[in-house]
Amino acid sequence: MVVHHNLHRNVRILLVGDRGVGKTSLILSLVSEEFPEDVPPKSEEITIPADVTPELVPTNIVDYSAVEQSDIQLAEEVQRANVICVVYSMDDDDTMDRVTSYWLPFLRETLSHTHRCPVVLVGNKLDLVDYSTVDAAMEIMNEYKEVESFVECSAKTLNNISEMFYYAQKAVLHPTGPLYITDQQDLTEPCKKALTRIFKICDIDNDGLLNDHELNYFQKRCFDTPLRPEAMDDIKALLKRNISGGVSNNNCITLSGFLFLHLLFLQRGRSHTTWAVLRSFGYNDHLRMDSNYLFPKLKVPYGCSTELSYRGQMFFLNLFERFDLDKDGALSPNEQEKLFSICPAPPWRAELKHIVPTNSQGWVTADGFLCFWVLTTLQDPNTTLEYLAHFGYVINENENQLSAIQVTREKSLDLLKKQSTRNVYECHVFGAKGVGKTTLCQGFIGRKHHTSESGSGDSLPTSTVNSVIIYGQEKFLVLKEMNVQNIHSLTEMDISCDVVCLVYDCTDPKSFSYVASLYKKYYVENQMPVLVVGSRCEDGEVAQDSRLQPAEFCDKHCLSPPHFFTHQPQRQKELFMKLATMAAFPRFHAAWMLFYRHTSHLKELGLLTGDSIMLKAGLGITLFAALGFIFVRLLNTAQKR
Template identity: 40%
Template sequence: MRLMILGVFLVWGGWCSTDLMARAAAGNALSGGVTGVRIVVVGDRGTGKSSLICTAATDAFPTNAPPVLPPTRLPEDFYPDRVPLTIIDTSSRVEDSGKLGEELRRADAVVLTYACDQPATLDRLSTFWLPELRRLEVKVPVIVVGCKLDLRDEHQQISLDDVMTPIMHQFREIETCIECSAFKLIQVPEVFYYAQKAVLHPTAPLFDQETQTLKPRCVRALKRIFILCDHDRDGALSDAELNDFQVKCFNAPLQPSEIVGVKRVVQEKLPEGVSEHGLTLTGFLFLHALFIEKGRLETTWTVLRKFGYDNDIKLAESLIPSSFKRSPDQSVELTNEAIEYLKGIFDLFDADGDGALRSSEIDDLFSTAPECPWNEAPYKDAAEKTALGGLSLDGFLSQWALMTLLDPARTLENLIYIGYPGDPSSAIRVTKTRRYNRKKQQSDRNVFQCLVFGPKKAGKSALLNSFLGRPFSDTYSSTTDERYAVNIVDQHGGVKKTLVLQEIPEDGVKKMLVKKESLAACDMAVFVHDSSDESSWKRATELLVEVASHGEITGFEVPCLIVAAKDDLDPCSMAIQDSTRVSQDMGIEAPIPISTKLGDFNNIFRRIVNAAEHPHLSIPETEAGRNRKQYHRLVNRSLMFVSAIVGLAAYRVYAARKNASS
């Protein structure tokens, strides 16, 4: 909640018995890793900027302050948070506007001054300074400071609340308004304390000024903290649990009378905030909203930071394993331990027991994470859904498999958010390299990534849709971005493998192949063409050669299959003959005919997985590749011949010398 400070007292008055928590927080609040705060002071000429800074640094009013001070540093022990401050004075002259802009872009917070005895400078806040800050895209907290409080005309007393409220509604970047007097030493240290506080304990991530409520991400983080502190899982913090929470966060226990006082404050305002077992989640959230409304943001920030949250209300990067040592042709998968945990989570949140997680149940599952990770591409609509729109267990596990393949750090982060009990690093494993698997002629992977290539209108999207059990549609919609589809494929013997299909738009192939390692992580490549269209086949052939050549040159060869789509249409005899010849020449399986319209898939998905499981097979060889191999064989033979000649000559020299010496 933004503060408006009048004279020497706070508008919101006193506090209740829960003040103990706030007092403890004031001395122990964490700085969120901030090593220093840079505050830039701006305002009209003559509003008292330099005098304000001098007085804050020396605790004495300067008799002859220079027009613009050099950078002023307040030591780390100046305020309780023990973070040093650097205060930058600025000139308001037009000719210095360039330098002013540079300083503002480097600011962590801005102190914007006006003179209490000059009403025109107050008007300039909304007519010039605040719009100027927006024009310069200065997106940091602003502290509005009325200087020279001692010079205000006693007959023209105004209410700061009445004057500033409309401005604060218009300019939400204003964090605090305060009036002070450098000459009378009134509230000068408070100015920079609130500026520092706005940086270390910002309001914006926690509180919505419009609705006067906690922001969703803040609620989610506090809910997770509540659950972690609710050791007996009875939905309430008992007196012992509340005291443990207090000690962990503030290094100070609560006395029994103080615990009673905390619960009484909550119960008077919100009866459901306290149950027979203790403080409920509703009450816990209410307390934090109350602290923020009273300007005690450091209390909530201390709690969040004690549990590892950063200023974005996300777990700090240092808490999430993010360095996975692996070569380009290795992938990352969930371990069996993690999969079993996720199966339990699925059952726990399947509230209606229908074997599927609906959107509301998924939201509930991720209600302790900053947001549901699957609401946006590439995860949105990437897995199969039931007839009622929910995720089956296979669909649920598929989503996790896809996220682990593409962004393992994000998987670990979300496992932590939903309460994974073990070491996060035990939840994933790095697979063997594809080169190793080719040598062993068997892949140990459980998740296979298949790139789907083909010209426009070949049937790539229809293939992905059918993989997700979606009905065929005659409506054509061009895919412009990479798209994923993930599902479980049942193999022989009841073995389940996860297949990830990634559709590559025709226009994106060249851009993708610019990177040397673009095929490294790929287990399979499928080339789809319209079997009724000769031009479609010709383009698919070009793409096949491009991809195969790239693999031969980079050493990341990929097993390939050709899919002849739209088998329900009249076939193009030339395309059939040519595709058969090409597959034979390149040493791969003959084209697989399918019809997504008729639902005839010819076991295509199982065949893709089978080919991926045996990575030494189905690798195409281009004519250029064969020529390179033949050339290398000739070179090697020549080298062997030369080595033999050199060896024979050396032996003859040795023998001649030996005979001569004897």
């Protein structure tokens, strides 16, 4: 059963009208299923349980009596009502005249502009006349847009009594006003916009048409049942008879045909069908995406993070493939425009090319598209939830966008176990101004940055993200450039990450002392992995104005030896692989062994003793044992998942 996200938990119906029109008789006839001979001035409030109403919604029916209630009490009841039935007597023209001269103006005056309350026009005592008041009622409906429907009935013969209260319920649960313009006999613009978005979501192959497969997908998503082939043929035949261009030459339904179908539903009193479609895609009574639909509650305990699940990753990759119309592996501006035509606005601006991988024209690639949503899910999961809903992620009573996001375990457990189960890691890049942090971060996504950090580099985004392969598994690494004015005022958010990158300029003798001081203040007793990186080493290395040179500093604090960052792609790749591996295996130095080509590096990490015999005999054993241990741990982790 598909949930249609109806916001009303109950319906409160108020009956108003002149004395003697039969308001109380209508209520009592509905309840007792017979006409009451003795009618009191006012009926008690009636509650109808949900299981006996067509819409399965509890309903309260409230009577009004001018004898027993004041105008103030009437106004209070009007404010509480979900729908108001204005009753007139079909055998008394004066009571109908009072509908427009008194009752509808009174309701407008009592209700504020923000409190929209639908009205049902009810002509009672049908048994006493041999004519209809439908023409007069239609004139009223055209003048007063709040009048949703009109019904003629008889409390005495019980004719149309049930229908009257059904129309009242329907006016609340499936209002026509937001969808249909009566005098123009056309859909409202917000309704057209919403239905057009739904059409585009169901148009899986993006050809501007709904084929039989897509039409069946639409039917199952909205009504939880497939569309029978004969019903599909009937729909197409109906469109061919009534509208030109409703069905394409290849027998698919066009957008104009889709909109016309809903116009017919509304004209034939089937507003509930169109509302079922709209609510299946998250729309509320005001034809806006409901906040509960866009933002299901996501709990993220302290120390945990959010990342895309496998389902979430596949959804975004499939979405990219759908809109990459020319199959060139990148989204052109035109393709991006089509993609975001089903959303309020793109979630990124022009600087996207400085955040994720793009092609040479700056168009986002499939990897870059996925990386963007990986980054967004890490930093702002609510935005991901919102866009998943806009993009048409399947949401029903059994599932919502939360299945596209997974919450990781606490980071403290990763440090304790020396291994992380996560797929997304964040690296904070620290360094004095001008040491090359921006160049490093932009290099991670394949972009060359030649501007000094004192120039336009300051205006670039602070985060870049890309995928990295670690021991055969794809992980995502986020580099966040930390432009810190004062190292003595860092917050916990500034310090906390998965791996720290401390950058100094090999050609600037004063640059290393900055990161050395920062390390000693915040990370010397912290279990977080730290990598020291020397930039611009191809220009030559000068001695640093520091008590310890970088290599000595790393040796003293049992850190990995400094990594020298250059413009060579292989050296850059090694750096990013190091950072990702250190984040994935915090404090587990055996997993870092493949980084180091020289045995002196292994000694500095304490992985090998100084005994050359043990080195020669045990290096291979240690290497393969470490790799085997890692493989087993990864396998066990995968099985636990």
